[in-house]
Amino acid sequence: MTFAEIEYQDKTEIPRNQVINLYSECGWSSGQKPEKLLLALANSHTVISAWHQNLLIGLGNTISDGALVVYYSHLLILPAYQKRGIGREIMKRLQSRYINFHQQILLSIDHAVPFYEKLGFQDSQGVTPMWIYDGNDIDVAKKHD
Template identity: 50%
Template sequence: MITYSQRRDISVEQILPIYELNGWSAAQKPDALRKALINSHSLVSAWNDEQLVGLGNAISDGFLVVYYPHLLVHPDYQQQGIGGKIMELLCKNYEGMHMQMLVAEYETVAFYQKRGFERAGKTEPMWIYAGDDH
């Protein structure tokens, strides 16, 4: 049975497999990754007993804007509703916010549209990025 938590006592050894198996370059910076996650405004994790099988986080000013940078599910647990439940729990923390935003890979656009997200007007995503996975 999958359980969901907002706990922050997650070790880098629990976090890394999900990032590595999903091909995210943040796995190359394990200490910074863990610090970023546990210091996020919100962090929701999914567990199968003591195994971390999914997580998502939010960065927010707490009043107007929230950004959802990470949502990952272990490949063995994908397509089971875990990512959707994590997003539901994260978004519940920010109901009524002026702007909730994220950047979606093309293949995940439909997933986020089901949750009420839509293209942000005529905007274009922009970044200075130190990774190599996009």
């Protein structure tokens, strides 16, 4: 597979079975809530998806107020396609839309921090990320270390 064989799309409507497959293969708990997941993607500010031979292999999305703040909520690549620059390309396409925003925010699993640092993200010194979370992705993420 070459980089040229990957097609990137910018649309929020993606076939249900492809979305569920991607999230399930990546071990994300949101894949266990397909209706909510599809609604969340449909209501995203931006969704960039990566395709190889009609297979959804990656996806990144944002939530934003459209002016000051953007939150990069999901970035996932099928395990067989990881470490090939697909996630980096999705993030670059997303970031290009929000380059002049006051705040660009994301939460990163510990082992992915170096990836995001290469894209310009840094630890938010003096700010503590906080959440109320209804999922088990953290346990899944530890299994992939």
